[in-house]
Amino acid sequence: MAELAALTMPKLGLAMTEGQVAAWHRQEGEVVVAGEEIADIETPKITAAYESPAAGTLRRKVVEPGETVPVGALIGVLADPAAGEAEIDAFVAAWRERFAAASAAEAPAAPEPERVQTKFGPIQVLESGPEEGPPLVLIHGFGGDFLTFFLLQPLLAACYRTLSLDLPGHGGSTKTLPGADAAALAAVVGAVMSARGMQLAHLLGHSLGGAVALALAEREPERVSALTLVSPAGLGPEINADYIAGFIKARRPRELAALLATLFAGGESLITREMIEGVLRYKRLDGVAAALTAIAAANMPEGRQAGSFRHVLDDPARPAQIVWGRQDQIIPATHAEGLPAHVRVSIFEDAGHMAHMEKAADLARLLGA
Amino acid sequence: MGKKSFRQAINEALRQEMERDSRVVLMGEDVAGGAGAPGEDDAWGGPLGVTKGLMPRFGRERVLDTPITESAFIGAAAGAAATGLRPVADLMFVDFMGVCFDQIFNQAAKFRYMFGGKATTPLVIRTMYGAGFRAASQHSQCLYPIFTHIPGLKVAIPSSPYEAKGLMIQAIRDDDPVIFFEHKVMYDDEEEVPDEPYVIPFGEANFLREGEDVTIVALGRMVKFAVQASDSLAKEGVDCTVLDPRTTSPLDLVSILESVRETGRLVVIDEASPRCNMATDISAQVAEQAFDALKAPIRMVSPPHVPVPFSPSLEDEFLPSPEKIAAAVRSVMRVQARAA
Known part of the structure; x- marks a missing residue:
């Protein structure tokens, strides 16, 4: 047969x-x-x-x-x-x-997002993975939310205790910012870790979330065991200011679709109607427009990134790796050049700004999952 | 976030705005129920339970049961709006609006203009419309074209629970009088509605489908029918754009024209009586401004020009349906086939 x-x-x-x-x-x-x-x-x-x-x-x-x-x-x-x-x-x-x-037969229940009360307001988190696994915190980028890790987090949860969160001004978290720069947002991540009993964690940050992870490593170095940065902000001055301004401004689905397509090497074919509708609905929430505008002004004033966190990667004692899509149209992959030798750099030729979505399995493998 | 009904979505919008702004008050017949009489407070919460729970939460000072006198309480609401409150008046059935046209057309709609821009009238009038409820001719009309006709009024016609919450919050925060149309057979429709407050701006059409063959413009309850028709037509290889203007005043003519210039075909769905309704209005404006883009005659799908029948079988036949919409779309597609 x-x-x-x-x-x-x-x-x-x-x-x-x-x-x-x-x-x-x-x-x-x-x-x-x-x-x-x-x-x-x-x-x-x-x-x-x-x-x-x-x-x-x-x-x-x-x-x-x-x-x-x-x-x-x-x-x-x-x-x-x-x-x-x-x-x-x-x-x-x-x-x-x-x-x-x-x-x-009954299917096992998927983990549900929860709201953590912090002194900065309610923060939405999704935890999954074995409790005894090494803690790993996932921090999304500008205008995103924990769902941008919907492909990666389940893979990492096979061996890590993962926690993804919505930054203030994003997703299901408070829309009131404690401050708009990476350091202020990092303080919120620290507070969520404390509330969840994570003294020390591996931080995985994407884009703005990369700068937030670096800021937390700078401010509270004893709480960050390792860094994985995916197309991070904070390593160079260039950023696609038109994307940022367009994201804040876009109200028409088609306008937004064209904009979101620039995030992926796969372009517009990857963008679904639900994805666009989800972003439009998020942008309509009270406080979101003000929060995004403030974050953009603080971190990317006049179309350039405000500060550099490159020095945070100098400490050879803390493992760090950078992952970038060669076709990133938001922050150029060249920002991964010239870093200390102990920082492992992986470039995906056929990925854009969203390697954690386009190359989730490969990225998980880089993390040993 | 969770699934909420159209009724819950509006209730949540009212509650959140009342919490945010103490000037927001509700008034209307039985918006709570039982004022001045022995028995249960909040017995009704509005004729179909939309305002239930708001009186216990905010008290009778902010949730006012009124006498059965639309001319009086709509006039009072317009005056209250002109002098600092932000009232939301419940006029129950839009069919009853006739007794207070002066208060709406000549007073509320004109204050800003006639006082040289110095007066604002942040008034919302909630009202039920539409057929399909077996409620006969005097409780089933659409009538939004009449309000769209009056400069100075804004007219919102939400097509789903999500739309209802965002448009209601915008209506309350708007400084002009807004007539807010709720279709009475849609109150139990459910969908995901965010818990947080959000605003859907007026005059910004919603694109529910984007296709290149035909533009379907639909309002209120007809939007769901248009989407159903569009999805069944897609299986026949016809790609429709489905566009919900959300508000008829202001009207997002820019989006409608843009879409018709791409598709070259327009079908407008309107539950209102066919003479001088939104379908005729939108068709006329498109014919005037984009005639050169049309590959086929514009089609309108509306009920016949008769009162809404009470007989259930006649009422069903009277209303536009996904099948009638699909047939209209096929007819404009055939024009091209013949020409080719």
Whole structure:
């Protein structure tokens, strides 16, 4: 009997329960290799490439483009050309029966975001991973929220005790800022760590969150065990001021879509309607426009980054690594040059400003997860 | 954040604005219920329970049960707005608005203009509209075109719970009189609505779908129908833009024209009676300003020019539906097929 392999709807992030096959890139009868991108999967948050888990011939597309199915459902069948149509039919039928039975059983609950009360106001956090694992705090960038780690955090949670948070002025946290510069935001991260019993943590910061992580390492060095910085602010003067101003100003979905597309090497094809709507809704919340304007003014006055935290990386005792997408259009990857030798630098050729979304699995591997 | 009904979304907007600004007061028939009579306080919370819980929270000084005299309490609300409060008056059914047209058309709408810009009238009039509730001809009309016709008034027509909260907060913070239309069959519609206050600006259309073949403009309850039609048409290979103007005054004509210039086709859906309604108004403005961009005649989907029928089967037939909208879109697509 020929070997058959199931292609199933992947689970991209904690909250994903179903996904849509946006497009197939291979026809039935075509040979695919393991790891090849053979379809696009659309979730409410992002459109992601589906990599074939195995090699073989794509014999059957079970799900048509535009169709939405639950995570884990069969979307296609790989088999060698010797397999008969009847054999594939039987495989699909048996698979569906098993899946229906398995779905009836209770699925484990995904971790829920919580609100931590701090002296700076309520801060939304999402914790996941083993309690005894090494603590790791994820800090998002300008205009983002903890959900920008929705692909990365579950991977890291396999071995780290991870905590992602919404900075003040962002997501589900207070929209009142304690101050708008990286140091003021770092104080909030420190307060959340204390509230959650994390004296010491590995900080992973993206973009503005990178500067925040560096600021915390500068102010409270004894609380930062290691730094992973993804396209961080704080290492050089250049920044795409048009993006920042445009993000604050954009009100039309199309305007915002064009802007968000500059974040990804994959461009506009990765941007979903839900992603755009989510950003527009966030921007309408009371206090957000003022908070974003204040953060932009404090950290990027007159289109340049305000200060440099490069000296924070001088301490060879604290492991540090920098991750950048070569195609970053917001902060140039050249800011990763000229750092001390103990700082490990990884450049992803085919990623933009959002390597933690576009290259989540590779980034997790750099962290040993 | 969680799922909230249209009713809860408006209640939350009112509560948050009343907490934020002590000048915000509610008034209307049975907005609490039971004033001056023995029995349960807050028995009603408005005719369909939208203001329930606000009187116990803010007291009878700020949640005022009024006599059944629209002419009196709408006049009082306009005066209160002109002299420093920010009243939200509940006029129950828009069908009853006729008895207080003078207070709205000649007073509230004119204060800012006739006092040389020195007076503002931050008044909101909440009112129910629309058919499908088996409530017969006198309780089922749309009538927003009449208010759109009056310079000095703003008219908001939310199409979902999320829209309702953001537009209500904007209505309360706005310094001009706003007529706020709530479709009575939408109160139990549910969707994700943020707990925090937020504002949806007036005069800014919402793009629910972006396609290149046809522009569908729809208002209020019709927006959901238009989206349903658009999603079924997508399976036939027709890509629609669905645009909800959110407010008819101010009207985001810029977005409508921009979209029609891209698609070349316009279908306008309006639940209001077909003569002098928003469909005719939008169609006329597009025909005047973008006639050269049109590849097919503009189509309007509205009920027939008759009172809303009481017979359930006739009422269902009377209303626009996703099927009627899809048929109208197909008809403007066929024009191109013939021309090609």
